[in-house]
Amino acid sequence: MLTVSDLHAGYGGxxxxxxxxxxxxxxxxxxxxxxxxxxKTTLLRAISGLIRPTSGAVMIGxxxxxxxxxxxxxxxxxxxxxxxxxxxxxxxxxxxxxxxAYRALAWRERNTRIERVFGLFPRLAERKAQLARSLSxxxxxxxxxxxxxxxxxxxLMIDEPSLGLAPLVIEQVYETIREIRESGMAILLxxxxxxxxxxxxxxxxxxxxxxxxxxxxxxxLLADEALLAAYLG
Amino acid sequence: MQQLSxxxxxxxxxxxxxxxxxxxxxxxxxxxxxLNLAHGAxxxxxxxxxxxxxxxxGLPMLLSFLIAVGVAALMGxxxxxxxxxxxxxxxxxxxxxxxxxxxxATMIESAMLxxxxxxxxxxxxxxxxxxxxxxxxxxxxYQDLLVxxxxxxxxxxxxxxxxxxRYGMAIRAVSQNMDAAKLMGIPAGQxxxxxxxxxxxLAGLAGVLLSSIFFLSPFSGFLPMIKALIVxxxxxLGSIKGTIWAAYLIGLLEASLQVYLGASxxxxxxxxxxxxxxxxxxxxxxxxxxxxxx
Numbered sequence: 239m240l241t242v243s244d245l246h247a248g249y250g251g252x253x254x255x256x257x258x259x260x261x262x263x264x265x266x267x268x269x270x271x272x273x274x275x276x277x278k279t280t281l282l283r284a285i286s287g288l289i290r291p292t293s294g295a296v297m298i299g300x301x302x303x304x305x306x307x308x309x310x311x312x313x314x315x316x317x318x319x320x321x322x323x324x325x326x327x328x329x330x331x332x333x334x335x336x337x338x339a340y341r342a343l344a345w346r347e348r349n350t351r352i353e354r355v356f357g358l359f360p361r362l363a364e365r366k367a368q369l370a371r372s373l374s375x376x377x378x379x380x381x382x383x384x385x386x387x388x389x390x391x392x393x394l395m396i397d398e399p400s401l402g403l404a405p406l407v408i409e410q411v412y413e414t415i416r417e418i419r420e421s422g423m424a425i426l427l428x429x430x431x432x433x434x435x436x437x438x439x440x441x442x443x444x445x446x447x448x449x450x451x452x453x454x455x456x457x458x459l460l461a462d463e464a465l466l467a468a469y470l471g
Numbered sequence: 472m473q474q475l476s477x478x479x480x481x482x483x484x485x486x487x488x489x490x491x492x493x494x495x496x497x498x499x500x501x502x503x504x505x506l507n508l509a510h511g512a513x514x515x516x517x518x519x520x521x522x523x524x525x526x527x528x529g530l531p532m533l534l535s536f537l538i539a540v541g542v543a544a545l546m547g548x549x550x551x552x553x554x555x556x557x558x559x560x561x562x563x564x565x566x567x568x569x570x571x572x573x574x575x576a577t578m579i580e581s582a583m584l585x586x587x588x589x590x591x592x593x594x595x596x597x598x599x600x601x602x603x604x605x606x607x608x609x610x611x612x613y614q615d616l617l618v619x620x621x622x623x624x625x626x627x628x629x630x631x632x633x634x635x636x637r638y639g640m641a642i643r644a645v646s647q648n649m650d651a652a653k654l655m656g657i658p659a660g661q662x663x664x665x666x667x668x669x670x671x672x673l674a675g676l677a678g679v680l681l682s683s684i685f686f687l688s689p690f691s692g693f694l695p696m697i698k699a700l701i702v703x704x705x706x707x708l709g710s711i712k713g714t715i716w717a718a719y720l721i722g723l724l725e726a727s728l729q730v731y732l733g734a735s736x737x738x739x740x741x742x743x744x745x746x747x748x749x750x751x752x753x754x755x756x757x758x759x760x761x762x763x764x765x
Contacts, residue, residue, distance in 0.1 A: 288650055307653075326652075329643060333640055337641070340657050
């Protein structure tokens with residue numbers, strides 16, 4: 239489904255990601271674990287086209303997408319769900335969701351999809367007429383997730399779903415991601431700690447200082463004591 | 472009493488047209504973060520196109536107005552594709568776009584000067600005659616009423632477009648968070664083009680409407696642009712609701728200054744007001760900070 243080979247990317251002259259290679263199969267959920275500031279968000283931005291990779295290839299199936307504009311990458315089926323600060327603050331919850339279905343095919347289905355998102359996040363249904371800037375951090379997170387589900391994704395790339403959320407909300411968000419995963423959607427998820435690997439990840443990569451240092455199943459990684467100490471918060 | 476009703480009437484008239492001008496400026500600021508100093512030139516393009524279609528081609532007035540707005544929109548499209556697209560997204564965009572739009576304005580105004588000469592033109596009114604309101608001794612020209620009706624209807628139409636349609640919402644999305652908009656698959660370049668065309672059409676419409684009240688010369692778009700700038704800054708750059716409120720407040724202020732203190736006081740008075748206002752509320756009337764736009 240998604241194949242990244244020898245990807246280099248960064249901002250201005252400074253390189254953040256060095257020779258990243260990873261893949262996500264159809265229907266697979268892959269988690270990239272790494273501490274803050276080690277390139278997780280940059281990796282997603284490079285795949286979704288918000289920044290141009292300096293070199294390397296990104297493929298969706300057999301279509302090369304590295305260096306294409308973001309709208310072409312969205313069209314290829316890649317949906318990047320950013321952190322909750324990337325909502326449209328002066329638009330209502332409903333309008334934010336509608337923007338998730340901006341592309342013509344999705345737009346025709348917008349009403350049934352909104353019902354589905356409201357089913358997953360009843361809180362969003364309650365707040366649908368509210369401006370996004372008046373939402374709490376957790377609600378914004380749900381909004382970003384729900385908005386990502388409005389399009390025609392073949393793969394969902396989710397950036398740190400738990401960042402800055404209350405523990406109860408975190409459980410809720412991961413529960414929803416598990417539900418999405420069970421529907422057969424391919425998922426690439428960035429996370430800071432290993433608390434939620436079980437029942438979610440098929441495979442895990444470790445990202446440190448812009449390099450993928452390890453790959454394995456959750457069981458393999460959770461069996462490694464030194465690793466656990468570092469990644470179980 | 473007569474003075475008061477006169478200033479209210481003129482204020483609403485000015486405010487409606489300033490609203491059109493300022494809405495265009497604010498849309499461009501919101502989406503492209505660019506100050507379009509060719510906005511006054513687009514006003515002039517619309518006005519001369521209407522004048523030429525009526526007086527040289529002999530077309531009916533309302534049809535000429537419509538085509539003239541189309542001509543201004545087309546000029547916006549040309550500006551965007553030939554000029555703005557060259558500097559957008561490049562380092563130094565702030566300065567480059569200012570210089571590019573001033574250059575475009577100079578070229579357009581000089582072209583008008585060459586084509587139509589320096590003599591001022593007058594546009595015949597669509598409707599002759601006045602409506603007399605006896606109790607307050609106010610006489611309202613039908614022509615002014617038409618201007619107000621067209622301007623207000625256009626403002627409502629724009630507002631409905633921005634709130635209720637896919638493209639309108641995409642313009643607001645791009646203005647509020649460019650990265651998030653890109654992640655939705657919204658093509659930013661296409662949105663910029665749409666914004667520029669709409670904005671040019673609004674400036675052209677303002678030119679057509681005001682030229683039936685004031686004289687038209689190649690440079691008569693300058694003052695309306697300056698006033699629209701005052702309006703957009705007053706309303707909080709990039710805020711649509713703020714812009715429309717500010718347009719009417721500035722229109723009423725200008726009209727009151729004219730009626731009570733004399734025409735020569737009006738413009739300096741507006742500038743003084745804007746300076747005071749910027750000291751008290753640097754983010755404009757509705758106080759929206761960066762990232763809280765449209």
